[in-house]
Amino acid sequence: MVGMGMIFDETYRPFFERSVSRPLYDPTFGVCSVPLTAVATRTGQRAAAYRAKAPADIRDFESFSSADAVEQLVEGPVDAVCIATPDDRHFAAAKLAIEAGKHVLIEKPSVLRLAELDELQQLAIDHGVLAKVVYHKLLDPDHKKLRTFVADGVLQHVNNGYCSLLEPKSIAGSQFAEWITGRNPGTYVAVHYIKLIDFTFGLKLKRVTCTGQRGIVGPADGPTWDSTQLRLVYAYPDDREAAFDIHTSWVTPDNFPGYVEQEVQFRFDNGVWNGHSRKRGVECTVEGATPFTIKNTINNHYNAALLEPWGERSQRGYGVEVIERFMREAAMVEFGGPLQERAARLAAARSLTYNDLAADRQVVAAVEAMEAILARHAAGTPDCVVEVNGPAGGLALQPPGSAEIEILYQPVV
Numbered sequence: 001m002v003g004m005g006m007i008f009d010e011t012y013r014p015f016f017e018r019s020v021s022r023p024l025y026d027p028t029f030g031v032c033s034v035p036l037t038a039v040a041t042r043t044g045q046r047a048a049a050y051r052a053k054a055p056a057d058i059r060d061f062e063s064f065s066s067a068d069a070v071e072q073l074v075e076g077p078v079d080a081v082c083i084a085t086p087d088d089r090h091f092a093a094a095k096l097a098i099e100a101g102k103h104v105l106i107e108k109p110s111v112l113r114l115a116e117l118d119e120l121q122q123l124a125i126d127h128g129v130l131a132k133v134v135y136h137k138l139l140d141p142d143h144k145k146l147r148t149f150v151a152d153g154v155l156q157h158v159n160n161g162y163c164s165l166l167e168p169k170s171i172a173g174s175q176f177a178e179w180i181t182g183r184n185p186g187t188y189v190a191v192h193y194i195k196l197i198d199f200t201f202g203l204k205l206k207r208v209t210c211t212g213q214r215g216i217v218g219p220a221d222g223p224t225w226d227s228t229q230l231r232l233v234y235a236y237p238d239d240r241e242a243a244f245d246i247h248t249s250w251v252t253p254d255n256f257p258g259y260v261e262q263e264v265q266f267r268f269d270n271g272v273w274n275g276h277s278r279k280r281g282v283e284c285t286v287e288g289a290t291p292f293t294i295k296n297t298i299n300n301h302y303n304a305a306l307l308e309p310w311g312e313r314s315q316r317g318y319g320v321e322v323i324e325r326f327m328r329e330a331a332m333v334e335f336g337g338p339l340q341e342r343a344a345r346l347a348a349a350r351s352l353t354y355n356d357l358a359a360d361r362q363v364v365a366a367v368e369a370m371e372a373i374l375a376r377h378a379a380g381t382p383d384c385v386v387e388v389n390g391p392a393g394g395l396a397l398q399p400p401g402s403a404e405i406e407i408l409y410q411p412v413v
């Protein structure tokens with residue numbers, strides 16, 4: 001495990017704690033335990049804090065925290081490495097792990113540049129390992145139902161839509177203070193919806209625009225963004241277009257009702273889908289507790305800590321399920337049949353487009369384009385447009401009212 005922050009606590013920790021007593025089982029690969037063998041963090045403090053409160057049967061992990069913590073971790077006897085560092089540090093850690101022959105699972109967004117994606121993909125092929133990314137919202141039952149309706153032709157031909165995801169101010173102010181300078185909430189959370197749109201509708205990305213606001217997390221003329229409004233235009237094979245607006249913020253007041261506010265609307269030729277991933281029917285008030293330590297509108301589908309009807313305490317949901325899926329895929333590659341058929345099993349696992357890096361190209365392209373547009377904006381030129389796979393190249397940025405074209409990525413996206 002590389003990084004032990006918020007997402008470790010919400011999803012990886014419950015996965016590892018459960019798998020100690022309930023190892024994975026599949027008739028094809030048998031029983032497969034997934035112990036937390038080693039962790040690498042920046043200072044070692046969070047690893048020590050977790051060790052102090054972790055169940056006895058999980059406390060024996062090694063903890064590395066020097067400047068070459070990841071190098072040390074990947075030299076050890078680990079089979080798979082999960083990377084949950086801030087997103088601009090995913091690439092370096094993933095590269096080290098893949099080069100050491102480990103299967104790799106990276107938190108969203110996988111990487112920030114297509115050139116990095118190309119490099120990781122090639123390394124994964126050269127070293128015969130899986131390189132995958134976590135987009136847990138694809139496993140949200142509501143999003144599965146949306147995709148099922150699209151796949152079955154119940155909802156036909158999406159034309160446009162909006163998505164919004166609002167994080168509280170505490171995220172930008174304290175949780176991420178160490179790495180937030182120069183960053184934006186779009187890269188952090190719009191990617192969930194970029195992936196949802198990309199994976200669900202299967203269209204070709206054509207154009208990216210973006211604007212945003214500054215002045216709360218950092219200075220009004222600086223490179224750090226409070227909120228962003230991203231627009232993605234996709235094309236169908238017959239040249240009809242579909243457009244999606246994705247609004248994100250990490251400066252919403254801390255007492256707004258809910259922790260993460262997530263809403264989508266998609267309009268089709270024959271229908272409309274409205275989703276609110278937080279308000280699924282529960283509204284709860286506890287004097288002195290809501291909305292700070294307990295949320296008013298709780299998303300019990302993501303990673304809820306529960307007392308099961310049979311008396312057991314558990315923490316379960318799609319955030320945990322997505323990690324287990326990856327571990328099952330890696331177990332299938334290694335233990336799902338004879339060694340001489342490993343290559344075929346590896347190819348089968350790589351063909352899963354919901355998490356393989358090979359299928360993350362349009363998402364990384366959208367992130368790279370958005371970041372380039374915001375960087376130009378911060379440097380004094382707002383409202384640039386990035387054209388995807390046009391005559392000039394894979395990602396071509398054009399400032400408004402100018403003949404200049406900056407090629408961000410030359411090959412086809």
Ligand SMILES: NC(=O)c1ccc[n+]([C@@H]2O[C@H](COP(=O)([O-])OP(=O)(O)OC[C@H]3O[C@@H](n4cnc5c(N)ncnc54)[C@H](O)[C@@H]3O)[C@@H](O)[C@H]2O)c1
Binds near residue numbers: 002008069083134
């Ligand atoms: N899937 C989701 O919904 C979701 C939610 C939150 C975060 N995330 C993703 O998870 C990642 C981490 O987010 P977080 O909220 O846990 O962040 P965080 O700031 O709470 O924790 C980051 C962790 O990374 C460690 N770290 C930083 N630099 C490192 C380095 N160079 N080597 C080793 N460890 C290093 C820190 O010590 C810390 O343990 C991000 O990519 C984020 O986008 C995903």
